[in-house]
């Protein structure tokens with residue numbers, strides 16, 4: 193599906209493997225683990241990735257059966273700039289390796305059964321006309337929202353690219369000066385109230401809080417940059433789905449010498465005192481000079497590392513943390529196509545706030561919000577000829593004792609299938625030729641996600657920056673974290689960025705050159721010209 197990786201240019205002189213052999217072991221081949229593998233291998237380290245599932249990508253992998261191909265998790269590929277930079281750093285071109293297309297319209301938002309809809313487009317003149325259909329006064333503020341969030345992102349970017357190893361780092365970035373801009377005390381919804389009075393328009397610019405598994409009514413206002421990112425940098429569809437990005441990354445990693453052990457599960461970390469020295473798996477034992485944990489943070493810590501070795505992130509403390517919502521998933525292979533439906537459609541429940549309260553309160557809604565990906569309108573190769581794929585996601589509570597999914601699944605599945613009529617899909621059940629269901633119990637049991645909380649620890653102010661588990665993990669020596677469970681957070685662009693942060697720390701700890709990774713917040717990285725093959 194992806195073209196062969198281009199030949200790799202010579203390594204930076206300071207990082208030849210022969211100079212300083214070091215073994216790094218990465219637990220998990222999710223997006224964070226793959227990005228870390230690329231950078232660490234490029235630095236000349238011996239990298240081994242151990243992945244419990246039979247394929248790479250983690251939550252960003254593919255489900256394939258009977259000629260249908262679905263993304264398991266991510267379907268919105270946003271802000272490709274972060275991964276473009278990582279590819280450049282290892283001597284590759286992202287777009288040559290993984291072809292992708294920018295979507296326009298980027299998605300449709302449907303507001304309950306009778307609230308109308310918005311076809312959201314990055315063409316601002318057309319977007320203003322769309323918003324004007326719902327509220328002419330709000331239409332005047334679309335460009336102001338974009339302009340002000342552009343400033344916000346540029347101010348905050350250095351923070352997203354830096355490690356937060358203690359509260360002192362807050363002072364270093366002079367976050368106090370940024371407070372009037374970031375307004376951390378406000379929610380995303382309150383922030384958008386400064387631009388848009390119509391709740392439907394606000395929703396079209398705030399539902400993105402769900403990318404973090406949060407409600408726009410309590411997600412910190414900083415995250416208004418998420419919708420801004422879509423308008424300025426695009427919503428992209430990689431051909432073959434987001435999973436093709438993970439597969440392309442693994443191809444390049446193999447070219448760089450990374451060894452993958454798929455279908456092998458790490459069962460415990462080995463320590464000398466507090467220092468990680470290797471791992472045991474269900475197939476053997478491996479020594480390592482450092483261990484990078486990409487596996488879901490809370491799931492892995494509570495199972496792979498003895499509680500007594502953890503000072504800050506004990507089992508008790510982890511259990512008290514706030515976790516994101518989960519998702520109920522239907523992956524449907526259908527007879528025929530649905531060409532009137534855009535690539536992405538978001539349906540927001542008639543009583544959206546009640547639906548959010550249900551999710552946070554551990555209840556299933558009778559009128560759940562949902563999201564549908566109809567990817568074959570862009571990428572027909574995802575299904576056999578004359579057929580199509582439908583990916584349906586409904587945000588639901590993470591696992592609680594109150595919901596027994598073995599009992600609730602048939603009823604909730606029927607409810608979600610009925611909901612599809614509200615976006616014009618009336619005869620889906622009759623057309624189903626392939627079906628896979630994933631519930632919060634499956635996320636927990638099948639995909640090793642703590643409480644099935646698909647978007648990790650919630651992104652509340654008390655669980656961000658230095659208060660999130662740190663990239664150089666604070667409780668253990670020579671243990672590092674990458675992925676949605678560490679800083680900067682969940683969502684592909686920041687997950688890839690976590691790998692650059694972590695790789696920089698690890699190389700510095702090994703006394704190796706990390707300057708080629710670039711400085712946090714710098715406009716362009718000092719990629720040596722000889723390594724770029726664009």
Ligand SMILES: Cc1cc2nc3c(=O)[nH]c(=O)nc-3n(C[C@H](O)[C@H](O)[C@H](O)COP(=O)(O)OP(=O)(O)OC[C@H]3O[C@@H](n4cnc5c(N)ncnc54)[C@H](O)[C@@H]3O)c2cc1C
Nearest residue numbers: 220222224244250251252265266267268458487675676684
């Ligand atoms: C349904 C859903 C939709 C999403 N949609 C989007 C989206 O549209 N856009 C976006 O940017 N983000 C989205 N996300 C969020 C996020 O981008 C993905 O969840 C992403 O895959 C998380 O990456 P990660 O690096 O944290 O690791 P993961 O993808 O969680 O990978 C961790 C890996 O570690 C492995 N592992 C765990 N334990 C062990 C062990 N003991 N031994 C060996 N291996 C182990 C796992 O099998 C897994 O492969 C979505 C997430 C979900 C679940």
